[in-house]
Amino acid sequence: MSVRQCHHHGFTVSSVETSLQFYCDALGLEVVRVSERRNLPSYDRMLGFDDVALTIGILQHPQTGFILELVQYDNPQGEKRSTQNTWVGASHLAFEVDDVDALHESLTTAGYSCINPPTDVERDGVVVARGFYALDPDGISVELFREFADVTSR
Numbered sequence: 001m002s003v004r005q006c007h008h009h010g011f012t013v014s015s016v017e018t019s020l021q022f023y024c025d026a027l028g029l030e031v032v033r034v035s036e037r038r039n040l041p042s043y044d045r046m047l048g049f050d051d052v053a054l055t056i057g058i059l060q061h062p063q064t065g066f067i068l069e070l071v072q073y074d075n076p077q078g079e080k081r082s083t084q085n086t087w088v089g090a091s092h093l094a095f096e097v098d099d100v101d102a103l104h105e106s107l108t109t110a111g112y113s114c115i116n117p118p119t120d121v122e123r124d125g126v127v128v129a130r131g132f133y134a135l136d137p138d139g140i141s142v143e144l145f146r147e148f149a150d151v152t153s154r
Contacts, residue, residue, distance in 0.1 A: 008058075009093060010069035011140055012078055016057040018137045019070045026107055027095065027142070029059040029068060038074075049076055068093070083139045092133070094143035100130045103144055107134050115141065 013019045016034060023029045037043055037054040044052050053075035059068045072078060083090060097103050100118045108114060115133035122128065131145025 008067035008069050009091075010071055011091070011136075011138075013070045013072055013136075013138050013140075014078055014080070015137070016055045016070050016072045020057055020059075022112065022136045023059055023068060023070070026110055026112065028062070030062050032058040032060050032067075034058075051075055080138075083141065085133075085141055090141070092141035092143055094145065096147055097144050098146070100132065100144060100146050104132050104134075112136075121145075 011019075020031065020034075024031060034055065034057045037052070037056060040052070043054070044050055053073075055072040055074060057070040057072075059070065060066065061068075085092065104114060104118050113135040115135065118130055118132045120127045120130050126149065128149040129145050129147045131143060134142045134144060136142055
């Protein structure tokens with residue numbers, strides 16, 4: 001048996017509604033649906049809690065079909081923890097964008113925080129990409145970059 005494909009990436013968020021503003025309005029993903037999941041024994045079994053109550057936002061990138069799932073735990077209540085990249089188990093998304101500098105300006109103007117300003121990524125004296133890390137409303141890192149050379153094979 002093997003994995004067939006990556007289906008989606010999910011984040012637990014404090015508020016699906018607030019996160020939609022960042023991922024849709026600021027980054028351009030589109031809402032597929034927002035739904036509530038309550039009183040479903042299969043969710044209790046799958047997640048390992050009693051009386052699970054969730055609000056779920058399913059988003060999709062309009063060109064690539066990439067799916068992002070945002071999960072708000074209403075019961076049990078979601079808890080905040082450090083989302084710093086150095087924590088084992090931390091996660092981030094990386095989106096390739098057309099204009100790194102314009103997107104950085106747009107996000108900071110809209111009041112979103114960024115870990116760093118747009119930065120050139122150099123390998124062996126060659127600029128292979130330009131990017132920065134933004135923070136979503138819950139402090140989850142989102143890498144936004146423009147690739148100039150193949151960065152995955154080097």
